[in-house]
Amino acid sequence: MSPRRSREAALEPAPSDWDTPALPPVPRFGHGSRVPGWDDAVDLTKEPAVVPDLATTPVPEGLRQEIEDAMARYPDRRSASIPALHAAQEEHGWCSPQAIDQVAAVMGVTPAYLTSVATFYDMLVTHPKGRNDVFVCTNISCSLRGADELYEAMLDAAAENPDVDVRSFECLGACDIAPMASVNGEYVGPLEPADAERIVADLRAGRPVLEEKQLRRRPSADPEAR
Amino acid sequence: MRKILFDRIDEPGLNTLAVYERRGGYGALRKALRMTREEVLDELLTSGIRGRGGAGFQMGKKVSFLPKGDMDKFLVCNADESEPGTFKDRELMQKSPHMLVEGIVIAAYAGGIDHSFIYIRGEYDYQADILDAAIEEARAAGYLGERILDSDFSLSLVLHRGAGAYICGEETGLLDSLEGKRGNPRLKPPFPAVEGLYDSPTLINNVETLSTVPHIITMGGAEYAKIGTETSTGTKLVSVSGDVKRPGNYEIELGIPSRQIIYELAGGPLDGREIKLWFPGGSSAPVLTADDLDIPYDFDSLAKAGTMLGSGAIIVVDDSHPVLEVAMKLAKFYAHESCGKCVPCREGTNWTVKMLERIDSGEATPMDLDIMASVQEQIIGNCLCVLGDAMAMPIGSMIEKYRPELEAHIEAARERAGSGALEDVVAIGVADASAGPMPVH
Numbered sequence: 001m002s003p004r005r006s007r008e009a010a011l012e013p014a015p016s017d018w019d020t021p022a023l024p025p026v027p028r029f030g031h032g033s034r035v036p037g038w039d040d041a042v043d044l045t046k047e048p049a050v051v052p053d054l055a056t057t058p059v060p061e062g063l064r065q066e067i068e069d070a071m072a073r074y075p076d077r078r079s080a081s082i083p084a085l086h087a088a089q090e091e092h093g094w095c096s097p098q099a100i101d102q103v104a105a106v107m108g109v110t111p112a113y114l115t116s117v118a119t120f121y122d123m124l125v126t127h128p129k130g131r132n133d134v135f136v137c138t139n140i141s142c143s144l145r146g147a148d149e150l151y152e153a154m155l156d157a158a159a160e161n162p163d164v165d166v167r168s169f170e171c172l173g174a175c176d177i178a179p180m181a182s183v184n185g186e187y188v189g190p191l192e193p194a195d196a197e198r199i200v201a202d203l204r205a206g207r208p209v210l211e212e213k214q215l216r217r218r219p220s221a222d223p224e225a226r
Numbered sequence: 227m228r229k230i231l232f233d234r235i236d237e238p239g240l241n242t243l244a245v246y247e248r249r250g251g252y253g254a255l256r257k258a259l260r261m262t263r264e265e266v267l268d269e270l271l272t273s274g275i276r277g278r279g280g281a282g283f284q285m286g287k288k289v290s291f292l293p294k295g296d297m298d299k300f301l302v303c304n305a306d307e308s309e310p311g312t313f314k315d316r317e318l319m320q321k322s323p324h325m326l327v328e329g330i331v332i333a334a335y336a337g338g339i340d341h342s343f344i345y346i347r348g349e350y351d352y353q354a355d356i357l358d359a360a361i362e363e364a365r366a367a368g369y370l371g372e373r374i375l376d377s378d379f380s381l382s383l384v385l386h387r388g389a390g391a392y393i394c395g396e397e398t399g400l401l402d403s404l405e406g407k408r409g410n411p412r413l414k415p416p417f418p419a420v421e422g423l424y425d426s427p428t429l430i431n432n433v434e435t436l437s438t439v440p441h442i443i444t445m446g447g448a449e450y451a452k453i454g455t456e457t458s459t460g461t462k463l464v465s466v467s468g469d470v471k472r473p474g475n476y477e478i479e480l481g482i483p484s485r486q487i488i489y490e491l492a493g494g495p496l497d498g499r500e501i502k503l504w505f506p507g508g509s510s511a512p513v514l515t516a517d518d519l520d521i522p523y524d525f526d527s528l529a530k531a532g533t534m535l536g537s538g539a540i541i542v543v544d545d546s547h548p549v550l551e552v553a554m555k556l557a558k559f560y561a562h563e564s565c566g567k568c569v570p571c572r573e574g575t576n577w578t579v580k581m582l583e584r585i586d587s588g589e590a591t592p593m594d595l596d597i598m599a600s601v602q603e604q605i606i607g608n609c610l611c612v613l614g615d616a617m618a619m620p621i622g623s624m625i626e627k628y629r630p631e632l633e634a635h636i637e638a639a640r641e642r643a644g645s646g647a648l649e650d651v652v653a654i655g656v657a658d659a660s661a662g663p664m665p666v667h
Contacts, residue, residue: 073384075298075341075424078406082389086348120408120565121389123348135349139310140509140555141467141541170392170559171310171509172349175467175541176474185351216352220317221474222491225232 049111057105063091067106077107081117085124094125122169130165132203134158135182138168141175145190150179153193157200164200177215187215228453230441230461231434232477235321241356243363246324252369254440258332259377266336270439272447274459279304279395279432280508280537282525289337291419292427300428301334301342302404303436306388306395308347309508310559311539314463314475315433319346319353322437323360327383329436331369332443334381337429341382345400348389357385392563396611397430398422399565410567411611432537434463454480458524462538466492469499469544478523485519488542499544503628507536509556510616512623533623549628550635553621554582560617571614574605578621585636588643592633599625 028034066087070080084103085095092099095118097111104111118124136151151168158164172187174180180189183199188210195210202209211217220226239245246252258266271286292299303326307315319326330342346354361383364370372380386404393399394409401423403409422428438460442450451459458480464487467473471493478487484506488494495501503513506523512533514521521531528535543552561575581598584590602618602625609615625632637648 074406076405079386079404081406082348082403083387086387086389116408117406121348121391123390138555139559140552141311141473143551143555144468144541144543144547169349169390170563171308171312173307173313173316173347175311175313175465175539178467178473182349185349187352216320219236220232220321221472222229222232222235222476224227225229225477226234226236 051108051110052101052105054105057101059102059106060091063087063102064106067103071107078109080107081109081114082121082124085114085118089124093131094127094129096128130161130163132164133182133184134164134166134199134203135169135172136166137170137172137174137178137180137182139171141171142178142180145178146193147179149193150181150191150196153196154181154199157196161200161204164203174215176221177213177218180215183209188213189215227477227482228461228479229477230453231318231322231325231437231463232475235317240322241320241324241360243324243360243367246322250444251324251440252328254443255328255331255369256375258335258443259375259379263336263338266332266443269442269447270333270336273442273450274447274457275435275438275442275450276458276525277432278434278438278462278538280309280510282535285333285431285435288419288431289333289429291417292337292339292429293420294338298341298424298426299337299339300423300426301330301337301339302397302400302423302428302430303330303342303344303433304395304397304400304430305344305346305350305433306400307350307433307537308392308395309510309537309539310556311465311467311505311508311541312537313465313467314538316350316353317475318433318437318463319350319357323353323357324364325437325440326357326433327360327364327369329439330383331374331381332439333429333431333436335379339429340380342384343404343423344383344385345394345404346385346387347394348387351387354385354387361385391565392559393565393611393613396613399611400430401428408565410565411613413610455522455524455526457526458535462523462535464491464523465537465539466542467539468504468542469496469501469546470494470542471496480524481522481527483519484521484523484540487523487540488519492540492542495542495544499546501542502545502547503543503549503552503624505539505541505620507534508539509541509559509620510534510612511536512619513627515627548635549624549631550582550585553624554579554586556620557582557617560613564613568609568611568614570605570608571617574601574614575617577601578617585632586639588636588639588641588645590636590639591648592636594636595625595629595632 067084070083071077088099088103089095100111100114104114118126136154138147138151154166158166172182174187177189179191186209199209275285276282277285334342370383388394391409394403396411398412399409418428418430454460461477462480464476464478476491501516503515505511505513506528521527525535557578561579564571564575566572581594602622605614605618
C-alpha cells in the first residue's frame with residue numbers, strides 16, 4: 001500500500017521513487033479560485049477501488065458457489081451481501097480486505113460497498129479474531145441477574161486463549177435464561193461466573209458446550225402450555 | 227387460561243411437518259384457499275388482531291392498505307426480535323415453525339402477494355436452521371412454491387439471516403438491510419405498503435402476528451375477537467424477565483391484571499425483595515412503578531397509563547438495583563445501536579450516556595436532570611424512526627418518577643468524589659473555583 005500523504009504533501013509533485021503517476025494540477029475555476037472538494041480527506045494518490053475482476057481474483061470454489069447460491073435467492077443480487085459476507089467470514093475467519101475483495105468479485109460490487117455493510121453489523125468483524133465466538137449478553141435483563149460479573153469471568157477464562165473471542169453483546173433474546181451467553185451460536189444459561197472456565201474447556205476439547213444448560217433442551221415456562 | 231399459540235407447544239417433534247399435520251396443521255390454509263381473498267381479509271379485519279411486534283397496528287388494516295393489481299408485492303416476516311426483554315418469537319419459531327409458515331402463506335394469499343421473506347436475526351442460528359428445514363418440508367409437500375395445493379396461488383419464501391443490528395427490527399431499516407445495504411431507516415411516507423422492498427408494495431408483520439393467522443382462519447375472526455378486550459383482541463405471548471422467580475414466556479388473554487402475570491405466572495420478585503419498577507413492553511416503554519401493578523395488561527389500558535404494550539416484554543427490576551444503573555444500561559444500548567442517520571438520536575443517545583456518567587462520577591448537580599429531561603424531549607418525534615424515542619421515553623419517565631432517588635444519587639456521588647456539598651456550590655456560584663468542578667450550562 002502506498003504511504004498515505006498529507007494535504008501539504010499532496011500539493012507537491014510525487015517523489016520520483018513512488019510508482020504513482022504525478023498528480024494532476026489542482027482544478028481551478030476560470031477566475032482562479034480552487035474548485036471546492038478537490039482536497040477532500042481521501043488518499044489522493046490512490047485510484048478508487050473498482051469492482052475486482054473475477055478472472056484475476058482467486059476465490060475458493062466452495063465460497064464462490066455459496067455466494068452465487070445466495071445471489072440466486074433474491075430478485076436483486078445485492079441482497080446477498082450479508083449472507084455472502086457471512087460465508088467469507090467463515091472461510092477467512094474475519095472480513096479481511098482479501099475476503100471482501102473475493103466477495104466483491106463474485107457479486108460484482110465494489111469493495112467499498114461491502115465494507116460499508118460489514119462495518120455496520122455486529123456479527124461481521126473487520127479485524128482479526130479468534131475462531132470461537134462467545135457473545136455474553138450484557139443487556140438489561142441479563143445484567144440485573146449478574147451478567148457483568150459473568151463477562152469479567154469469561155474474559156479472564158479466555159485470556160490465555162487467542163482462539164476464543166469473547167464479546168459483550170446486546171440483548172440476544174434469551175432473557176428467560178439470564179445471564180446467558182451464545183457460544184458459537186449455541187445459547188447456554190443461566191450461567192454462573194464459574195461456568196466460564198468450563199465453556200473454555202469444552203471449546204478446547206471440541207465438546208458440545210455446557211450440555212445441561214443449553215436453551216434447546218429447556219421446556220416452556222408456561223405450565224399450561226406443555 | 228386459554229392457549230392458542232402455546233397449545234401443547236412442547237410436544238416432541240412439533241417442528242416437523244408430520245406432527246404438525248397430525249394436529250390439524252395446514253388445515254387453515256386449505257380452508258383459506260377455498261375462500262376468496264376478500265373473505266380471508268375480512269376474517270382478519272373482523273378478528274381485530276393488532277400487530278404483536280411493538281406498534282400495535284391492526285393487521286387486517288395493514289393488509290388492506292396494499293394496492294390491488296398485478297404488480298410484484300412482497301411479504302416480509304419480521305423475525306429480527308431484538309427488543310431487550312423480548313424472546314417470544316424465538317420460542318415460537320423453534321418449537322412450531324410450521325405455524326409461522328402457514329400464517330405467511332395465508333396472509334400472502336389475502337394480500338395477493340407472491341414473494342415472501344423471513345428476516346431472522348443472525349444470532350438465532352439454531353432457530354434459523356429449524357425454519358430452513360420447515361420451509362423445505364413445506365415446499366416438498368406443496369404448501370409453498372408454484373400452484374399451492376392445486377390452486378392458482380403461488381408463493382416463494384426465502385429465509386434471510388441478519389447480522390446483528392437492533393435497528394433492523396425497525397421496518398424500513400429491515401427493508402434496507404434485506405436489500406443488502408446498511409440498515410438505515412427510511413423517510414416515511416411512502417409507507418412500506420405502498421413502496422417497500424425493491425420499491426414494491428410490502429406487508430411487514432411480526433412472527434407472533436403471522437403465527438396467529440392460521441388460528442384466526444380456523445376459528446373465524448368473530449370467534450377470535452371474543453377473546454381479550456374489545457380493542458385488544460386475542461391472546462398475547464408475554465416474555466417476563468429480570469428479577470422474578472420464573473422468567474419465561476407466558477400466553478395470556480389480553481386484559482388480565484399485570485399483577486397476575488408478574489406474581490402468579492412468573493412467581494413474583496425474588497425472596498426478600500420488592501418490585502421497584504417494571505417495563506411493561508420491552509425496554510423502550512416508559513417505566514411503571516409498583517403502584518401500577520393493577521393496570522389491565524392490554525394495548526389501551528397501558529397507553530392510558532402513559533406507557534405501551536410494545537412487544538409484550540415485561541422486565542422487572544427489584545429494589546436492589548439503583549435506577550441509575552438501569553438508565554445507564556438502557557442509554558448505552560441505544561447509543562450503541564443508533565444507526566447515526568438522524569442527529570437528535572445519534573447525539574441525544576450519546577449525550578445521555580455522558581450525562582449519566584457525570585451523575586455517577588459525582589460531577590453533576592440536580593440541574594443536570596432537567597437538562598437530561600430536555601434532551602429527551604428534543605429527541606422524541608424528531609427522527610426518521612423511533613429508536614431515539616425508545617430511549618427518550620423510558621429515561622424521561624425515570625427522571626420524572628424517580629427524581630428524589632436520582633438526586634440522592636447525585637449527592638452521594640458528589641460526596642464520594644469530594645466535589646463539595648450541593649448547597650455550597652449553589653451558594654458560592656461560578657466565580658469560586660475552589661468549590662470543585664462546576665457544572666457548565
